[in-house]
Amino acid sequence: MPLARLDIAKLRNLTKIQFEPSHQVNVIVGENGSGKTSVLEAIHLLSYGRSFRSHKHKTYIQHDQAECIVFAQLKASTSVFPIGLKRARDGAIDVRVQGEKVHSIVELAERLPVQLINPDAFRLLEGSPKIRRQFVDWGAFHFDVQFMPAWRDWQKALKQRNSLLKRGKISPNLLAAFDQELIRLGGTVNEVRQAYVKHLIPYFKTVLNALSDELDVSLNFTQGWDAQKTLAEALESGVNRDIELGYTHSGPQRADLRVKTKAGDALDTLSRGQQKLVVSALKIAQGQVLTDMGRPLVFLVDDLPAELDANHRQKLCRLLESLNSQIFITSVGSDSLDFVWSDATDVRHFAMRNGELQRVAGDLNE
Structure with a gap:
């Protein structure tokens, strides 16, 4: 089920962001350290219960906060399916599925399969x-x-x-x-x-x-x-x-x-x-x-331009597009011009600046 809405609070430099991603392709552009990778980290956390950047939960909770929160609405046919996760500084995890507390992160993994492609x-x-x-x-x-x-x-x-x-x-x-x-x-x-x-x-x-x-x-x-x-x-x-x-x-x-x-x-x-x-x-x-x-899944693609040349980036994009899955892909800026998508694909562009996420009007590939 794709993410129809994503809310992130008190995670790294993301004090509070809310946005509605495309069910197909989402390109997040921002300078290094702006917070774009933290968006992918939040989605990963909501599926795995852990970060792909650190094994220590205290590193991604904002230093002056007691907890971080990630909430999403998953699109299921004509309805929405809410899931959420709260991670406390003392290590406690509160997982919610359709408003009900569950005792295993496995229930999130089943509903939100996430695959990560990044330098690591x-x-x-x-x-x-x-x-x-x-x-x-x-x-x-x-x-x-x-x-x-x-x-x-x-x-x-x-x-x-x-x-x-x-x-x-x-x-x-x-x-x-x-x-x-x-x-x-x-x-x-x-x-x-x-x-x-x-x-x-x-x-x-x-x-x-x-x-x-x-x-x-x-x-x-x-x-x-x-x-x-x-x-x-x-x-x-x-x-x-x-x-x-x-x-x-x-x-x-x-x-x-x-x-x-x-x-x-x-x-x-x-x-x-x-x-x-x-x-x-x-x-x-x-x-x-x-x-x-x-079982459509969510692909998180972080810092792809740093890993592949333009030709192979374009091939990878075409393959990802063919999976009929939701994609979140980050870029530092100009390299996003190498992302090639079909005209029928719903591509949404977002700009990340100092922990603030804004949707960018128009297609940056044009």
Whole structure:
């Protein structure tokens, strides 16, 4: 559901802004530090319950305020669907859906799927396997309803097993008694991840080819243990090592998404510019999977001109436009001239100055 209205209060330098974005494309222009990225941060916060700029909530709440507030009205057919989030300086989160308090941020994520493309998104290739697992898990969460409850309970079972291992002396037989749920739930997590990546791959290849017909990149999901063994067999064969290490070394917690070319890992064999195209293709492919499932999402594209040349910016815009999803894209100004949209697309331009957002009349591309 697209955002029909967005209210942000007491977040960074955004003391209070209210605006009605286009259900298609929104271009926010402003100097560095003006607050344009904070608008995207607020939308991200409303979906994930956390910022993409900092893990510390106190950094985005205005320093002299006790809380920040983000409220939105989502457009659902002919009606509106209000959601809101309040984050207090002491860390407390108050989440509201249609005016009712809910106890899980998951309910926001389900109603407002958000995909982010920004300079930090390129850590998808150069960062740790955890970042790539999060990428896969975001897609699996929206792809199959059984994923989230299985993932949540598997995490609990894994923590319990690791807690037992940290105690030191524990017999393999006693440990095995705790493993049945870990094996069952871990198996479900792995199966959904595998199914999702298999579904994603053809989308990724199509999108990457549209961005660059010179790149040949493959995706390969590794489950986190010997592919020739079941999870039960992997845990059994590694139990003595687990006891020695004090943690579980095999399982879905060690899964990874390998991004490769014929010459090796994409990180080692592709130029920086080519890596940016691959990551953009991964993000857009995830969006395409969701929209084909009838789940339009919101794309947040921050500081795109700094990451791609004009030709590839235009290609990326055309791909984003084809997703029939809502887009928020920031620019420092003149580079927005490289954004090319069709005449039928509702494009709204906004100018951000010192935390104040104003709609700009006319089309800056003209």
